[in-house]
Amino acid sequence: MASDAPAMAVIHGRSPIFYRRFDRKDDDQHQTHYCPGCGHGIVTKLLAEAIDTLGIQDRTILVSPVGCSVFGYEYLDVGNIQVAHGRGPAVATAVKRSRPDSIVVSYQGDGDLAAIGTAEIVHAANRGEIVSVIFVNNAIYGMTGGQMAPTTLLREKTTTTPLGRDPAVHGYPLKVCELLATLDAPVFLERVALGSNKQIMATGRALRRALENQVHGLGFSLVEVLSPCPTIWGLDPAEAQTFVRETMTRTFPLGNFRDRSASAVPRRLAVTVPDLGELPRILGLGPASGADGASDTVVPASPVPTADHRIVVAGFGGQGVLLLGEFLAEAGLSAGYHVSWLPSYGPQMRSGTSNCHVRISAVPIDSPVVSRPNVLIALNEPSLRKFLLSMEPGGLVLYNADRVPVDCAGNDVRITPIASTAIADRLGSAKVGNMVMLGALLEATGMLPDGALDRALHRLVTQESWYELDRAALQAGRAAVHRMTAAPAEPSLARDPAMG
Amino acid sequence: MDVARDRGAVAIDRDECKGCGLCVEACPPRVLRLSAELNRYGYHPAEYLGSGCTACGICxxxxxxxxxxxxxxxxxA
Structure with a gap:
């Protein structure tokens, strides 16, 4: 042999798509973790060859599943993401849409794709996502020790079907290619097998086609590979191969179920994110066409750098709880702050409990949830009692009543009673009670400049008649604060001259 | 068989091989077998008989x- 060596050249050897060493535990870093004779090793090898042949190593992103093939990222030197059980097609969708030039391969077993991930694969196929799916079907849950899978053959014994799969109890083997072939969008669906030399070579060609279609932008491709699991099947590798060839293919006939590679129109996903400056126009939030357009030209005031208002507004449905929060957020936004508005309400339109969380902050908001408010607007007593204990010490409470319940006073917060419903009633409509509270809040805290609230009013109030009433309610709320903070024995009805 | 006239040859990494025997089954000229020796993992690795390979690549x-x-x-040449 020695004298012949220079005349021999390697024609088949370890693919450069594999890492030189696998970053796995212990010293077996040159072997896969698969059992002797496992089909996954063969499929992975064929996939590596297809990637190499097409020259797409630097563009390929492999989405690894949960199951025996979870370690795909240990082997193939491409982009890798390992995902939650069954969610490969959803993640592949996201990767492909955000990186349209990548070649995204979702590698999945039958427990992953045909059981927990059935919804994901059906919808990704139905949307015609431009991804390639490799579906390795060995009719069993291998990694977890041999439980029945949706693809388990009839009469096949598994740990969970010890008497054999009975269709009356366990249903029938799920035929994924046939199922997906009922959909309009898929471009390429083919079932192949690892049951013989010839079948293995055909598997290699099908995998290459599935990737090639994606290179050409043709849409959804899936290759189902009938694959041996000698360990769980209790067969030696050669017997398992025979089982694939002679038994599995009777339930899962091989063949092409869809091939529109020639007629499909190449698509290129374009990431169409509008320019930020365009958003107000797209959302119809351009300069108001109302009578008082001048307010829109107001430059937002400089935010107070330390501002961190964490507000809970609570009451019963119909009191304008959510709208009050929306006004606050809108006005905060107009004043140049970061804001969030998080509504929470029951299924009832009226009379159910309702609250919303509003944050107005000089810095970006981490969470819209207000778990420790420094401002509470309680429009009824249950709301006062519910949220009072969560208040930050030193916080401000505005409570819709003439006086504060005796057992609620004395906490480390300032509770100011503002009879907002009664005041609104006197103005002509209980519906503007929320605006009374808003006026009181702004007067008591000065948290937002007047101009900001004017702009919020222009944006959110569409009827002229309500606009006037709302302004009157705001004014009444501001006045009510002064009454409460003045000597109680001498109530004052003085109006704030700033609100002309 | 005359080694000098063989079209090809097979090299087996005996410490990567898990002795599954699929290559032995697949080889058309049947020039592979499982070794009587054990490798460091305790598998009988496949081995080439030394001649007769056609370089078909199926193994x-x-x-x-x-x-x-x-x-x-x-x-x-």
Whole structure:
């Protein structure tokens, strides 16, 4: 042999798509973790060859599943993401849409794709996502020790079907290619097998086609590979191969179920994110066409750098709880702050409990949830009692009543009673009670400049008649604060001259 | 068989091989077998009989390990 060596050249050897060493535990870093004779090793090898042949190593992103093939990222030197059980097609969708030039391969077993991930694969196929799916079907849950899978053959014994799969109890083997072939969008669906030399070579060609279609932008491709699991099947590798060839293919006939590679129109996903400056126009939030357009030209005031208002507004449905929060957020936004508005309400339109969380902050908001408010607007007593204990010490409470319940006073917060419903009633409509509270809040805290609230009013109030009433309610709320903070024995009805 | 006239040859990484025997089953000229020896993992690795390889490459494709089998072909002078 020695004298012949220079005349021999390697024609088949370890693919450069594999890492030189696998970053796995212990010293077996040159072997896969698969059992002797496992089909996954063969499929992975064929996939590596297809990637190499097409020259797409630097563009390929492999989405690894949960199951025996979870370690795909240990082997193939491409982009890798390992995902939650069954969610490969959803993640592949996201990767492909955000990186349209990548070649995204979702590698999945039958427990992953045909059981927990059935919804994901059906919808990704139905949307015609431009991804390639490799579906390795060995009719069993291998990694977890041999439980029945949706693809388990009839009469096949598994740990969970010890008497054999009975269709009356366990249903029938799920035929994924046939199922997906009922959909309009898929471009390429083919079932192949690892049951013989010839079948293995055909598997290699099908995998290459599935990737090639994606290179050409043709849409959804899936290759189902009938694959041996000698360990769980209790067969030696050669017997398992025979089982694939002679038994599995009777339930899962091989063949092409869809091939529109020639007629499909190449698509290129374009990431169409509008320019930020365009958003107000797209959302119809351009300069108001109302009578008082001048307010829109107001430059937002400089935010107070330390501002961190964490507000809970609570009451019963119909009191304008959510709208009050929306006004606050809108006005905060107009004043140049970061804001969030998080509504929470029951299924009832009226009379159910309702609250919303509003944050107005000089810095970006981490969470819209207000778990420790420094401002509470309680429009009824249950709301006062519910949220009072969560208040930050030193916080401000505005409570819709003439006086504060005796057992609620004395906490480390300032509770100011503002009879907002009664005041609104006197103005002509209980519906503007929320605006009374808003006026009181702004007067008591000065948290937002007047101009900001004017702009919020222009944006959110569409009827002229309500606009006037709302302004009157705001004014009444501001006045009510002064009454409460003045000597109680001498109530004052003085109006704030700033609100002309 | 005359080694000097073989079209190809097979090299097996005996410490990557898990002794599954798929290559032995697949080889058309039947020039592979499982060794009587054990490798460091305790498997009987496949081995080449030393002559008769046609360089068809099928053993490479049926082998589940990335680098278990390397197939060489004689270059035409």
């Amino acid at each position: 490479y494709y049926v082998c589940p390990e990335p680098g278990g089998i390397t197939v060489l072909r004689r270059q035409v």
